Every structure is written in structure tokens, then in C-alpha cells.
Amino acid sequence: MPQPIEDIRILDLSRIYAAPAGSMILGDLGAEVIRIEHPDGSDSMRDWGPYMNGQSTYYLCANRNKKSILLNLKDEKDVHIFLELIKDADVVLENFKAGDMEKMGLGYEVLKSINPRIIHCAVTGFGQSGALSKEPGFDPVIQAMSGLMSVTGDKDGEPMKVGIPIADILTSLYVVIGILSALRMRDITGKGQFIDISLLDVQISSLANVASSYLNGGFISKRLGNSHNNVAPYQVFECADGPLMVCVGTNRQFVQFCNMIDRTDWIEDKRFYTNIKRKENEDELIGYISEIMRRKTRDEWIELLRDHKIPAGRVNTIEEALAQQQVEDRNLIGEIEHLQYGKMRFIKNPLQYSDLNIQYNRAAPLLGEDTKDFLACYLNKDGN
Incomplete structure (x- = not known):
């Protein structure tokens, strides 16, 4: 060819x-x-x-x-x-x-x-x-x-x-x-x-969004480990058997996430109902979610998250990454x-x-x- x-x-x-x-x-x-x-x-x-x-x-x-x-x-x-x-x-x-x-x-x-x-x-x-x-x-x-x-x-x-x-x-x-x-x-x-x-x-x-945030808003991004400078919840959570990356990137996904974990009261909660508010009250929100995520294994959460159309993935070792069925x-x-x-x-x-x-x-x-x-x-x- x-x-x-x-x-x-x-x-x-x-x-x-x-x-x-x-x-x-x-x-x-x-x-x-x-x-x-x-x-x-x-x-x-x-x-x-x-x-x-x-x-x-x-x-x-x-x-x-x-x-x-x-x-x-x-x-x-x-x-x-x-x-x-x-x-x-x-x-x-x-x-x-x-x-x-x-x-x-x-x-x-x-x-x-x-x-x-x-x-x-x-x-x-x-x-x-x-x-x-x-x-x-x-x-x-x-x-x-x-x-x-x-x-x-x-x-x-x-x-x-x-x-x-x-x-x-x-x-x-x-x-x-x-x-x-x-x-x-x-x-x-x-x-x-x-x-x-x-x-x-x-x-x-x-530097993408990090540079744009500074050049256009004077916002200096910081080290946040596995969290995100601009979005929440958007980070690694510890599950019953190990770490899982969860990315709730939109308000619609947050509604789905609340439905999934039986916390529908958060949908209209003034502390959490927009991404800006979730970032302002991130420590409180992440504390609640972290406690909930520990109740199930990663595979159990992945099945639920996929059903609710929320991006998530196991934090794999290199060996695990290369052994994935998708690879x-x-x-x-x-x-x-x-x-x-x-x-x-x-x-x-x-x-x-x-x-x-x-x-x-x-x-x-x-x-x-x-x-x-x-x-x-x-x-x-x-x-x-």
C-alpha cells in the first residue's frame, strides 16, 4: 500500500x-x-x-x-x-x-x-x-x-x-x-x-488554560495535586480498593452525579448548584464525596458512573494500563x-x-x- x-x-x-x-x-x-x-x-x-x-x-x-x-x-x-x-x-x-x-x-x-x-x-x-x-x-x-x-x-x-x-x-x-x-x-x-x-x-x-487564566484574568494557578484549578468535583477519589479519577465537568453531569449518590438535595443547594459555587465550597463538597466514594470498589463506581454518563477511570500502574482490554x-x-x-x-x-x-x-x-x-x-x- x-x-x-x-x-x-x-x-x-x-x-x-x-x-x-x-x-x-x-x-x-x-x-x-x-x-x-x-x-x-x-x-x-x-x-x-x-x-x-x-x-x-x-x-x-x-x-x-x-x-x-x-x-x-x-x-x-x-x-x-x-x-x-x-x-x-x-x-x-x-x-x-x-x-x-x-x-x-x-x-x-x-x-x-x-x-x-x-x-x-x-x-x-x-x-x-x-x-x-x-x-x-x-x-x-x-x-x-x-x-x-x-x-x-x-x-x-x-x-x-x-x-x-x-x-x-x-x-x-x-x-x-x-x-x-x-x-x-x-x-x-x-x-x-x-x-x-x-x-x-x-x-x-x-500551558493552555493555565496561561489564559493568568493573561486574561490575572489568576495564578496553583498546585492542587489531582484536583483541578477551575472545576469541581474533578479529581482522584479513594475507593474501597484504590484510587479512581472522576471528572464532573458540567452542571448537567453534577446533577447526574447527585442522582447517582442519592444526594439530590445538592442539586439546588446554593453552595453547590454552579461550578463557581462548587469551587468556592470545594473543601466541604469533596469531604462529603470522599466519604461516600469509600463505600464501593472502583469497578462498582465505574459501572454507576458510566450509566450516568460521567467520565471516570481507574488510576492504573503502567502494567495495568498496558494490559487493559481497550489497549x-x-x-x-x-x-x-x-x-x-x-x-x-x-x-x-x-x-x-x-x-x-x-x-x-x-x-x-x-x-x-x-x-x-x-x-x-x-x-x-x-x-x-
């Missing part, structure tokens, strides 16, 4: 997670993604455990559907090879510090002079401009600087980072959006362009054969199309495993 961008070649110089995860998604959509790494290895993520038969499981999660070749971009011969590759490439993706590509003589202006259709996507911590443009950026630092940690964690606890590299993950999605948009623009203009993506920009732009029904976990390490499992791309079957043809490549074949094929060189 034809793939959406199977005619696109991406030269991927990036490392760690944000940019490589973006190129992986593009690889899932059919692009030929060629990882270009230093012969000594340039991606420290290969060294991050835990390991499967000596292979980093962290590295595996961001590098399927790619090839890997070795080039030293500080070596004149290898730079010449890279510039030859530029002639037939569509995209260069990198996450060097701002200015480093220019220092190597490989900045956008040079690449554009060789191939005016090239799209150069640069991912950095702080962007190509500004006081911090030369500084390295790592996900936890971005979470801290963006204000995200100030609204994450227990009410009386310390600021907390999210349990996954959320700034990197969100940035990877903007890598995809940016590159696909630039490719579409190139269809119109015939010209490539430079894309400047900053982790801090992405995380700031992802199996959606066929989210795949298996792929690795050249050296045998069969390994992975989370599939979440995009599900009516007339496209995403292919998973290659596990994350070994360092330089495609160098000889690739260079022999495309440059008539033996790769040595």
Missing part, C-alpha cells in the same frame, strides 16, 4: 528524544529517515537503561523505521558526502546548539545554496534567538522554566515534573507538524525553508524483529486511518548498520 510521504527523504542528525521521536513518526508515515551519527556514537540515549539484551529500551522507543549511517561532520571527506546527500534530500533535522551547524559550514544558507528545496528543521532548548539561545535545554529544565512544575504536584508539596518527558514529546509533535506544513508549502512555492523549534516555546504554548482492542502493542536482538514489543503509532495501513518495517537501527549499503547504493561508495 502506498504511504503518504514515501517520496520524502529525511537526513536526521538529531539525538536524545524530541527530534528523533518526530522523525520516527514521519518514518511511520513512509518517509525514508536516515540517521547520521558520528562513528563513535553521538546519541547518549543508547546508554540509558533499562536494557534489553544490551540495547537501550529508551533508544528503541524513538527510532523505529529508520536507517543508520556513520559520518563525521568534522571530517572533510564525510562533509563532502553529506553535502552530496543534500542534493537529493527533502529535510534535514538536527538538534545541535544554535550556531553549531554554521560553525561546521553546514548552516541553512549553505544547504539552501545546494538544494533550494531543502527544509531545515532545527530543534533547540531555547530557539535560534534570544538571551538563552546558546544554552542547552533538557526536558526537566524546560518543565521547570516553563512554569509547568509550579502547577504540578501536591498542594502542600514541592513542585513536580511530569512522569514522562512531556516537553520532548510535545516538541516531537511540532517537529512533525512543522515539517509536514513546510513540505506542503513547498508544493505551492517550490522552495524549502528553515524551521526554528524551541522546547521552551513549545512548553509555554502548551488490546485498539491493537496498540506491536512486535517487530530486531536485526541483533530478536523480537521486541513496542507501542504503535496512534494514528488509525480508514484507508492507510502504517508499516513497521524496521526496528531501531544499530549504530551505522546501513552505512555500507546506503552509500554504495546512493553514492557509489563502499562506505569504508
Whole structure:
């Protein structure tokens, strides 16, 4: 089956997670993604455990559907090879510090002079401009600087980072959006362009309602643990057998919730009958609800909540989350054969199309495993 961008070649110089995860998604959509790494290895993520038969499981999660070749971009011969590759490439993706590509003589202006259709996507911590443009950026630092940690964690606890590299993950999605948009623009203009993506920009732009509340109302959101700054009841409750997330997001849902727990008197109670009032009297309301929720198990509550059309879900461990029937029904976990390490499992791309079957043809490549074949094929060189 034809793939959406199977005619696109991406030269991927990036490392760690944000940019490589973006190129992986593009690889899932059919692009030929060629990882270009230093012969000594340039991606420290290969060294991050835990390991499967000596292979980093962290590295595996961001590098399927790619090839890997070795080039030293500080070596004149290898730079010449890279510039030859530029002639037939569509995209260069990198996450060097701002200015480093220019220092190597490989900045956008040079690449554009060789191939005016090239799209150069640069991912950095702080962007190509500004006081911090030369500084390295790592996900936890971005979470801290963006204000995200100030609204994450227990009410009386310390600021907390999210349990996954959320700034990197969100940035990877903007890598995809940016590159696909630039490719579409190139269809119109015939010209490539430079894309400047900053982790801090992405995380700031992802503050959503928290930023809007401050910019438009001067409201400073606070850490509330598993509660919500703007809605109540909208939090985790402890049931007879463990925690359950319950989201009563509208006044209509609150009426349904009151009917469900036999507290219809709350429907017209001036303390609770609107969301604003419920937030004003949240401690009192949550105290009542918490006592009620402890009377049943999570499954008993989930059945009732679904009957009353109120969103709710168990607070699962990772093991429980991946074992859910819904995950199996959606066929989210795949298996792929690795050249050296045998069969390994992975989370599939979440995009599900009516007339496209995403292919998973290659596990994350070994360092330089495609160098000889690739260079022999495309440059008539033996790769040595």
C-alpha cells in the first residue's frame, strides 16, 4: 500500500528524544529517515537503561523505521558526502546548539545554496534567538522554566515534573507538524525553508488554560495535586480498593452525579448548584464525596458512573494500563524483529486511518548498520 510521504527523504542528525521521536513518526508515515551519527556514537540515549539484551529500551522507543549511517561532520571527506546527500534530500533535522551547524559550514544558507528545496528543521532548548539561545535545554529544565512544575504536584508539596518527558514529546509533535506544513508549502512555492523549534516555546504554548487564566484574568494557578484549578468535583477519589479519577465537568453531569449518590438535595443547594459555587465550597463538597466514594470498589463506581454518563477511570500502574482490554482492542502493542536482538514489543503509532495501513518495517537501527549499503547504493561508495 502506498504511504503518504514515501517520496520524502529525511537526513536526521538529531539525538536524545524530541527530534528523533518526530522523525520516527514521519518514518511511520513512509518517509525514508536516515540517521547520521558520528562513528563513535553521538546519541547518549543508547546508554540509558533499562536494557534489553544490551540495547537501550529508551533508544528503541524513538527510532523505529529508520536507517543508520556513520559520518563525521568534522571530517572533510564525510562533509563532502553529506553535502552530496543534500542534493537529493527533502529535510534535514538536527538538534545541535544554535550556531553549531554554521560553525561546521553546514548552516541553512549553505544547504539552501545546494538544494533550494531543502527544509531545515532545527530543534533547540531555547530557539535560534534570544538571551538563552546558546544554552542547552533538557526536558526537566524546560518543565521547570516553563512554569509547568509550579502547577504540578501536591498542594502542600514541592513542585513536580511530569512522569514522562512531556516537553520532548510535545516538541516531537511540532517537529512533525512543522515539517509536514513546510513540505506542503513547498508544493505551492517550490522552495524549502528553515524551521526554528524551541522546547521552551513549545512548553509555554502548551500551558493552555493555565496561561489564559493568568493573561486574561490575572489568576495564578496553583498546585492542587489531582484536583483541578477551575472545576469541581474533578479529581482522584479513594475507593474501597484504590484510587479512581472522576471528572464532573458540567452542571448537567453534577446533577447526574447527585442522582447517582442519592444526594439530590445538592442539586439546588446554593453552595453547590454552579461550578463557581462548587469551587468556592470545594473543601466541604469533596469531604462529603470522599466519604461516600469509600463505600464501593472502583469497578462498582465505574459501572454507576458510566450509566450516568460521567467520565471516570481507574488510576492504573503502567502494567495495568498496558494490559487493559481497550489497549488490546485498539491493537496498540506491536512486535517487530530486531536485526541483533530478536523480537521486541513496542507501542504503535496512534494514528488509525480508514484507508492507510502504517508499516513497521524496521526496528531501531544499530549504530551505522546501513552505512555500507546506503552509500554504495546512493553514492557509489563502499562506505569504508
